[in-house]
Amino acid sequence: MVDGTVSKVDEQFLMQLLEGDRAGASKLVRNYLRNRKSVTDLYENVIRKALYRVGELWEFNKITVAEEHTATSITEAVMNELYGDIISRERLSRKAVLACVEHETHQVGIKMAADVFEMKGWDTFFPGANTPLPDLVRYMDKVQPDLLALSLSVYFHLPALKNMLQYIRQVFPELPVIIGGQAFRYGGKEIAESYSHTTYISNLPELELFIENFMNDGQTNPF
Numbered sequence: 001m002v003d004g005t006v007s008k009v010d011e012q013f014l015m016q017l018l019e020g021d022r023a024g025a026s027k028l029v030r031n032y033l034r035n036r037k038s039v040t041d042l043y044e045n046v047i048r049k050a051l052y053r054v055g056e057l058w059e060f061n062k063i064t065v066a067e068e069h070t071a072t073s074i075t076e077a078v079m080n081e082l083y084g085d086i087i088s089r090e091r092l093s094r095k096a097v098l099a100c101v102e103h104e105t106h107q108v109g110i111k112m113a114a115d116v117f118e119m120k121g122w123d124t125f126f127p128g129a130n131t132p133l134p135d136l137v138r139y140m141d142k143v144q145p146d147l148l149a150l151s152l153s154v155y156f157h158l159p160a161l162k163n164m165l166q167y168i169r170q171v172f173p174e175l176p177v178i179i180g181g182q183a184f185r186y187g188g189k190e191i192a193e194s195y196s197h198t199t200y201i202s203n204l205p206e207l208e209l210f211i212e213n214f215m216n217d218g219q220t221n222p223f
């Protein structure tokens with residue numbers, strides 16, 4: 001969705017991130033949601049767009065690493081603020097572990113995915129960025145999740161993802177696994193087909209649909 005109003009909001013949010021204006025960003029987000037927009041809509045059409053723009057500005061040396069880091073930390077702060085609104089009252093006794101692929105430090109996207117699960121009543125366990133594979137597996141053994149979600153942002157971490165999927169399949173042969181992240185814009189989606197019970201999901205609306213189907217009939221590939 002790229003209507004005029006929405007693009008204006010994401011530009012405004014971007015300016016606040018670049019100016020280090022946490023209070024302004026927090027207010028903008030609250031107003032956006034008060035305007036009857038959903039959290040998923042906010043994440044996809046405001047926050048994701050603004051951070052992609054931050055990435056371009058950083059890539060072309062228009063902003064410093066310090067400005068990029070500040071933009072990300074404000075984003076994470078604002079997202080944490082929403083938690084009280086996000087958590088669904090109806091809890092389903094379902095558990096998801098959500099993590100980045102080993103060596104991967106980009107955790108905002110997978111945090112958004114975790115929030116979608118929370119909104120659907122799931123309990124989420126979020127080790128986030130760069131969790132070593134043996135530790136992730138030990139953690140999963142403890143949590144006993146119904147599903148694992150993995151995120152990949154940087155394309156050259158693709159071998160790490162394959163390695164993780166291979167290992168996880170050995171330890172948890174039947175566990176549903178979903179994978180996503182912007183690295184797949186450059187290819188690699190077909191990896192999901194090489195592993196059983198593994199699904200590639202490209203964005204948050206698709207994830208919502210996946211969770212609904214999963215809850216209805218345990219179907220892991222609704223697409």
Ligand code: B12
Pocket residue numbers: 043044047048051052053054055056058059068069072103104105106107108109110112113149150151152153154155156178179180181182183201202203204207
């Ligand atoms: C912030 C940032 C960082 C921060 C991350 C901090 C943090 N707490 O996350 C830091 C400083 C650590 C960082 C480091 C690096 N970064 Co960086 N970073 C970014 C930036 C600006 C924003 C990332 C972000 O949060 N995006 C917003 C989120 C919401 O988008 P998203 O991740 O795509 O998630 C969406 C979907 O993909 C989906 N999704 C994501 N995961 C999953 C998982 C599942 C299961 C599902 C269903 C959906 C899903 O849901 C989200 C909503 O749609 C991006 C720019 C960009 N285009 O994103 C660059 C960017 C990703 N970084 C880049 C690079 C190159 C790096 C470094 C290699 C730089 C360096 N030389 O050191 C390192 C990598 C280090 C590593 N080992 O990983 C490049 C990657 C290019 C590429 N082709 O792979 C980008 C694109 C910048 C650019 N334009 O060049 N980075």
